[in-house]
Amino acid sequence: MARYGKEHKQATRQRIVEVAGRRFKRDGIDGSGIATLMADAGLTNGAFYAHFASKEELVATAVADQLRAQSASFGAQAPDRAGLEQLVRAYLSAEHRDNLEDGCPSAALLDEIGRCTDATRRAFTDGVLVVIDDIAARLAPDDPPSARAKALSVFAMMVGTLQLSRALADRRLADDVLEQGVHNALALLDAGPRR
Template sequence: MRYSEDHKAQTRQRIVEEAARRFRRDGVSATSVQTLMKALDLTHGGFYAHFKSKDELVEEALRHCAIELDAVTPVSLAGDQPLESLIRRYLSKTHRAEPAKGCVFPTISAELGQRGQASPVTDEAVNQRLAQISAHIDSSQDAALVLSAMVGALLLSRSVVDPQVSDRLLDETRASLLRLINAELPET
């Protein structure tokens, strides 16, 4: 039985979305093509009707994650302080607890660097996020610091067992970044 082109496109999109979720949650190396396809009730061999290789899927999933990045942690939030809102949402316990729905940078950046296969899609996403942050801050150097600190703090907060240490990483980084951008800190 032959499927329509629409069915093929929908299946490809399902694969990309599931891969994006799993790459953010588990990483690229821990996500096998076989496990991915099984989770979607598809055959391992069927993967190759949609992608030439896992590397092609990684690029497509990264594009998908980059598009979702603004939905996860938008800089263009309504209100007077979009950068403050971004910092607060990014360095939150909710974002920490949901890596499969969150920013791809903490999960995939180190892995791509270790593989020796950086991605132009990551370049685009990082440059886009830096430009968005720069629009709300005085210095492009500070924009790089804000992005790097957020990603690093989130990554570290997910990697420790002690909830107090995890919370401290988020709380202290958030407070430092809010001071950097001259945001109002809540009374403690």
């Protein structure tokens, strides 16, 4: 019975983390109260503190979880230049732009994460570096650290492009921003010596 209890508690905690990650990306961290998050998970407010000491702990956990999921999604692409191009095109697509809650945690939450606790910013940093290192490994399979700065620049450009496209009221202009972003990201990836 105790074993079931522990597994059930872990499954419940993971459900809270997953629904919180989606809600944070859709409504923002500050716009997502504990009552709403727990209702999303089908639980009462009181159950929250059986799993987390504070909302800040949940935020850090959810950010890390979202970045792990993004890394796994990136890792599902072919580990070569073609896979990298697919990744860029999928990231800078109208579908991704229009689907906040299933999209990139960086593009949805970057401004808020910058104002979060050190623990959340550390969780974000650790998670985003996994994503960056995956891109760097595709750029320079024999020496990924040599491509880390370029990978970080490409990712930053993609995140900013997606954020700008989401903010524009003119749909045609927003689509043009995405299209130019794909062109710019691919040009940056191809710039300099190939390794």
